[in-house]
Amino acid sequence: MPHSGIMKRYAGVRSDLRLLPQTGRLVSSLSVWVQRTGDYERRRPGAPWSTRQRDVAADRDPLPAGLLALAVASILLAALELGWIPPTEGHAVAFGLLLLVVSLQFVGSVVAYLARDPVASTALGVLAGTWAAVALSKLTSPPGATSAGLGVLLVGACVLLWVPALVGLPDKVLPCIVFVLAGLRFLLTGIYQLTSAPAWETVTGIVGLVVCACALYCAFAALYQDARGQRGVPPLMRRGGARTSEAAAFGVDAEHVASEPGVRGQL
Numbered sequence: 001m002p003h004s005g006i007m008k009r010y011a012g013v014r015s016d017l018r019l020l021p022q023t024g025r026l027v028s029s030l031s032v033w034v035q036r037t038g039d040y041e042r043r044r045p046g047a048p049w050s051t052r053q054r055d056v057a058a059d060r061d062p063l064p065a066g067l068l069a070l071a072v073a074s075i076l077l078a079a080l081e082l083g084w085i086p087p088t089e090g091h092a093v094a095f096g097l098l099l100l101v102v103s104l105q106f107v108g109s110v111v112a113y114l115a116r117d118p119v120a121s122t123a124l125g126v127l128a129g130t131w132a133a134v135a136l137s138k139l140t141s142p143p144g145a146t147s148a149g150l151g152v153l154l155v156g157a158c159v160l161l162w163v164p165a166l167v168g169l170p171d172k173v174l175p176c177i178v179f180v181l182a183g184l185r186f187l188l189t190g191i192y193q194l195t196s197a198p199a200w201e202t203v204t205g206i207v208g209l210v211v212c213a214c215a216l217y218c219a220f221a222a223l224y225q226d227a228r229g230q231r232g233v234p235p236l237m238r239r240g241g242a243r244t245s246e247a248a249a250f251g252v253d254a255e256h257v258a259s260e261p262g263v264r265g266q267l
Helices: 002-037 051-058 063-081 087-114 118-140 148-168 173-195 198-228 254-259
Strands: none
Touching: 063 087, 063 118, 063 173, 063 198, 087 118, 118 148, 118 173, 148 173, 173 198
16 A cells, blocks of 8 residues: 555654654763863864863873982982992993983973973973983993093083073972083083093082982972972972963863863872
C-alpha cells in the first residue's frame, strides 16, 4: 500500500523531529564543557593566548627547579675546584651536570617561555647551554686540564647571562642577583681556564659556594610561597609586575582558577 509507506516515513520524520531539541541541548552542553575546560579552544585572531592557556601557563613557576639545578652545578664544580674530590672524578661531575642540571634548566627555560617570562627563559636557557658545554669539555679532556676555548665561551656566557639579569633586576631582585653571581662565576672560571692559575681556581670555588647558598635560598622561598600561598614570606624582593602572576597581567582572576574544571591545587 503506497499510503502506508508514506505514513511510516512521516512517522519516522516526526520521531526524528522530536529528538532534535534533546540533541540540541546535548550539543550545547558539550560545547559549554569544551569551552570551560579549554581542551580544544582555538587561538583567537589578535590574541596570542587563550584564557585557559594563560591560566595554565601563569600557574607554572620555573625558577625553583632552575635555581635548584644551579645550586647542584655550583656545589659539584666547587668541590672539584677546592679539592674536596679528586680531579679524576670530573667525568662523574660531567654526567651529573648533563643528566640533572641541564635537563632541569632546559625544561625550566621552555616553561618560562610558555609563561611569557623572557627574563627567566633567557637566563635558564643560557645556564643550560653553558653547563652542557662545561660537561662535554670535562668528558673529552684529561682530568684537571684547562681549555682556552672553554674559557672564552665562559666569558661570553657571563655577558649573555648578565643581560636578562640586569633587565629583570628592578622586578625580580634576589633571583636576578643570583643570576649576576652565576655570571660572575662563569667569568672567574673563564679567567682560570685562560690562565691556568691556581689562585683563580680557588676564588672560583669560593664564589661557587656563595652562588649555591643564594640559589638554595631563592628556590626555597619561591617553593614555600607557591605551596603556602603566602606572597612575600620568605622575602624574594619581587617588585612591580613580578609581584603578581601573568594571569593578573592579562586580567584573569587567579583566585578562582583552582575552582575551574580540570585544575587542582596539588598534583
